[in-house]
Amino acid sequence: MEDDKLLKKAKKGEGVAFGELYDKYAPKVYRYVFLKLNGKKSDAEDLTHEVFLSAWKNMENFDDRGVPFMSYLYKVARNAVIDHWRTVRPTYDIETIAEERFSVDPDIAGKIDFDSDMIAVKECLSKLEPVYQDVLIMKFIEDFSNREVARALEKSEGAVRVIQHRALKQLRKEIEKHGSRFKKTTEEI
Amino acid sequence: MDQDLKKQLKKFREIEPDESFLRKSRVLILSLEKEKRVIFFGSHVTAWAMSFAVVFLLILGYLFIPARSGQVPIASAEALNKELNAMNINIALSEVSYNNQINQTINKTLSAVTSNAALHLNPDILQSESLMMASMTVAGNGSQVDDLLNQVLQ
Numbered sequence: 001m002e003d004d005k006l007l008k009k010a011k012k013g014e015g016v017a018f019g020e021l022y023d024k025y026a027p028k029v030y031r032y033v034f035l036k037l038n039g040k041k042s043d044a045e046d047l048t049h050e051v052f053l054s055a056w057k058n059m060e061n062f063d064d065r066g067v068p069f070m071s072y073l074y075k076v077a078r079n080a081v082i083d084h085w086r087t088v089r090p091t092y093d094i095e096t097i098a099e100e101r102f103s104v105d106p107d108i109a110g111k112i113d114f115d116s117d118m119i120a121v122k123e124c125l126s127k128l129e130p131v132y133q134d135v136l137i138m139k140f141i142e143d144f145s146n147r148e149v150a151r152a153l154e155k156s157e158g159a160v161r162v163i164q165h166r167a168l169k170q171l172r173k174e175i176e177k178h179g180s181r182f183k184k185t186t187e188e189i
Numbered sequence: 190m191d192q193d194l195k196k197q198l199k200k201f202r203e204i205e206p207d208e209s210f211l212r213k214s215r216v217l218i219l220s221l222e223k224e225k226r227v228i229f230f231g232s233h234v235t236a237w238a239m240s241f242a243v244v245f246l247l248i249l250g251y252l253f254i255p256a257r258s259g260q261v262p263i264a265s266a267e268a269l270n271k272e273l274n275a276m277n278i279n280i281a282l283s284e285v286s287y288n289n290q291i292n293q294t295i296n297k298t299l300s301a302v303t304s305n306a307a308l309h310l311n312p313d314i315l316q317s318e319s320l321m322m323a324s325m326t327v328a329g330n331g332s333q334v335d336d337l338l339n340q341v342l343q
Contacts, residue, residue: 015219018218018219019215019219022214022215022218022219023211023215026206026211026214026215027205027206027211030204030205030206031201031202031204031205034204034206035201035204044206045206045207045210045214048206048214049214049217049218052214052218053217053218053221056218056219056221057221117197118197118200118201121194121197121198121201122201125198136198137198137201140195140198140199141198141199141201141202142202168191168194171194172191172194175194
């Protein structure tokens with residue numbers, strides 16, 4: 001069933017319709033949150049749950065004329081991530097910092113073949129400005145259109161194009177800058 | 190280089206949440222009973238209209254009630270002062286008129302007392318007194334009284 005019909009039914013409180021939307025979008029939201037939280041699986045699950053819980057509670061207020069549902073979910077997810085980083089102050093043990101920062105969640109590593117390039121990209125992605133991360137994730141991982149990204153980030157499409165260009169450039173720089181270090185670390189893994 | 194980066198980024202699509210987490214989260218969310226919003230008189234429009242009406246009344250109340258409650262003491266004090274001054278004047282005027290009357294009465298009384306002329310006396314009284322005198326004279330006791338008085342004086 002199309003999103004529009006599902007949304008109309010979900011807005012009326014039909015759980016089955018919202019369930020279908022959940023099945024369709026939960027993996028995408030999880031992926032976004034997972035990458036934004038530097039691969040913390042449990043936190044990513046908690047935030048994904050919160051995002052859909054909030055969406056379900058506020059379904060009546062969702063205006064499907066303007067913002068696509070996916071963009072709306074990303075907007076909620078983005079705010080949840082911001083709130084998360086606001087409340088959680090990361091602490092690093094200087095002894096284990098290198099090991100932690102260049103490792104991958106074992107649950108994920110077991111399912112996916114995270115090669116050294118992916119580890120490098122993930123690490124460098126986390127070093128970018130949040131809005132750069134958002135655009136790269138939405139655009140190149142989730143295949144959002146510029147319009148959808150713009151709606152989710154509340155920016156113009158032109159601004160999204162500029163951010164995308166800068167984000168790719170910045171990511172490339174980060175990978176070049178830390179290339180040798182990554183090579184060494186991933187060889188150890 | 191960009192194409193390589195984009196390819197690398199696309200590989201992150203392989204990240205998937207656990208099936209068990211998805212099932213559990215889905216059930217938890219959908220089992221939550223949606224909060225029913227209480228809308229008075231049936232529609233959002235009416236609720237908004239009611240809200241605006243209440244706000245409007247509050248603004249009106251704010252504008253006018255302080256004018257009565259806040260400024261009343263000053264206004265009433267002024268009114269009381271005016272009223273008090275008016276009362277004093279009235280009291281003074283009534284006192285003046287009363288004093289005038291009293292003065293006139295006293296003057297009349299004093300003039301009547303000090304006057305030797307009996308013109309002011311009531312003719313009826315004068316008549317009754319003359320009748321009494323006449324009766325005393327008619328009784329003839331006057332010469333006897335005179336004799337007795339002379340004896341006492343001697």
